Amino acid sequence: MNTTWAYTSNNFVYSAMALFTLSFLAHAFETAFAVRAPKNADATDGNLLKKTLDYKRTERAARLATAFMALGTALLLAGIISRGISAGHAPWGNMYEFSITGAFAFSLAYLAALRKYDLRWLGLFISFSVLLTLGTAITLLYRNSAPLVPALKSTWLIIHVSTAIICGGIFLLANVIAAAYLFLERYEESGARPVWALRIPSLETLDQLSYRLVAFVFPLWTFSVIAGAIWAESAWGRYWGWDPKETWAFITWVAYAVYLHARVTVGWRGRRAAWLCIFAGSTFLFNYVYINVWGTGKHTYSGLNQK
């Protein structure tokens, strides 16, 4: 164990948290100050209360927020890499390490989607969730950098765990977007969106986007489950044993399969599809949180029961 590298890793993670905080503040500033009353309110119009959005004033804050986020993500990557160097293996041996990598995958998925879609309105929520994940990880889940237990010593660790974490990041992003859909749909049903939400893309775009993220990542999730099965065959003597983690990975797989069928073949759109998407995503979260911390079975790698 190299403690210097472990400390370096922690410092990177702390710095990343600072940057995500700055990003959060900048996003908050942007959301709050893009709204303003019109300069020459038309008194005859009788619509004095109608406010407008002026992104020019907050454009700099928005750019800054994204830049902070990108930098924070890069620092997080540095934190993960130095954690790996300190431990001498891919840094996926306990729940702290899964969580910081998951936060990284989540914010990277957001930044990648940002290149194609104007999702900056989501930044407030994304930076907050990353901050929350990192905070939980470093306070409650933190374990010293340690060597891997024998069962984890395999090339499949890198393949199976990294793909599972990437899938998690993208599933959760799809969930956030589906939740935004449901939230805005309620407003639109009873009139107009609140002024700060005007910038958010149309409901149809949100609906499509969350579907596309799931459709994009579903084959990877299938691969991750199969890679896990191949690994289980060489470590535990069977490729599938209905271990709680395996069972819930299967349930997540089935839930997303139902979601994809419901959309493509049955033609579900909008609210029902969004709820189904959120349900499927929560099975993933349940598997991650509940099975890791309170569950039994062979996937007990959270490290939480060690001293």
Place this chain on the structure above:
Amino acid sequence: MSNNVEIPELGFIGLARFAWRQLTSMRTALILLMMMGLAAIPGSIIPQRTSNPIAVRDFFDKHPGTAPFYDRLSLFDVYGSPWFSAIYILLFISLIGCVLPRAVEHFHAMRALPPLTPKNLSRMEHYTTLSGGEEALASARKWFKKNRFRVREEDGSLSAEKGYLRETGNLLFHLSLIFILVGVSFGSLFGLQGEAIVNTGERFVNVPTSYDTLTLGKLTKESDLGQFTITVNKFVAKYDPKTNMPQDYTAYVTTTDGGVSKKQVVKVNSPLTFGSTRVYLQANGYSPIVTVRDSQGTIAFQGPVTFLPQDGNLRSIGAIKVPDATPSVGFVASFLPTFERTKTMGGVSIYPELLNPRLLFSVWSGDLGLDSGVPQSVYRINTKKMKNLGLGSVGVGETFAYQGGTITLEGVTPWINLQIVDDRGKGFTLFGGILAILGLISSLYGRRRRIWVKVTGSQVEVAALAKNNAPGLEAEVSRLVESVK
């Protein structure tokens, strides 16, 4: 409801056909899929016999009221239960009924020409016009060919289609699930799975009596066991001195398979392979080697006794049964590889390696119950009919004398638990899994679209249509237009 409507008599064939159509409908398949997901949940919450029989026994002890009821619903064996099987068998029948007709249809569609160019193109999405004539048709044909569209040409128009791979992938994916099911069933019918504890220095011969547990597939015979032996020469376990967590387990073995003798190494992630049988290193523990002498000093028992680990520091429990002593004696014992005495818990082990090994026991004399015919645990002694002769403890080389004899701890040898698995279906399953991924990729990333080019006089009309609103068609059309211009 009124009874005015006359229901035509369906008859048996009619009824069967109705049931078949219901079962193979998309809706039923989806409901069954969802049910399978939900049905898997209880098995992840309630302990299962297959993975954790001890937890099931504890559950019976803790909830004597509900446990038998659960048991009747097969809740301790969810994945082998009739209701779980019913769901997946129905799902797969539904799947086959869904997929096979579609595969036939798709096969014909792939060989057929794209449909005729519609009369009115201007109603389509991505409709553009440009000036040009027959030569535009020629360059469009070239462009289609280069981009591997299938093209149908009909007086002055081209109808091109691409993206059949989407449906091909879709069918491939669903067929692959059938492969996976075949692999799973094949493995459970023709396989075997067993476990055996082997002390270092001992030899495992692959015959049914060598196993501690052995489950044969429904169509497997005991004579199907491969002929091999494994001698465990040495076992090395490494632990992290800071966290006491295991870092590495390695067993050095000599194997014979069909007369060929080889020295091999078994680790947690690298099993031994004998044909279709693989042998895994699954667990390990310690066997104290003891000698029990009677009051005359003659040896009543000598040898290693397997103890069962209870925690991460390998505090182990076991029983030394000596029926040959008169009267019979038994030792209810715990073995501590690194012994330390604490005020609150008595003797504990503080490290999993043999730094200060010590055997703690209570001595009992009387009927061990070995001849009673009731199966007994080798790790426990039923002391009901026995007399307690006191407590004792020994380190390596030490002897403890009790009323009627002595016990000596000669040494300690590690044991390993070998898991022997023969699964002949897993190749099928893996093949199905790879096929599933390929199918998913082409069905989820594939885009089916049609493009039409029509020349009327000096005007060229271009229109396109994408199924499932696949993105990127607009850019593709503009590339075509660019090349036609």
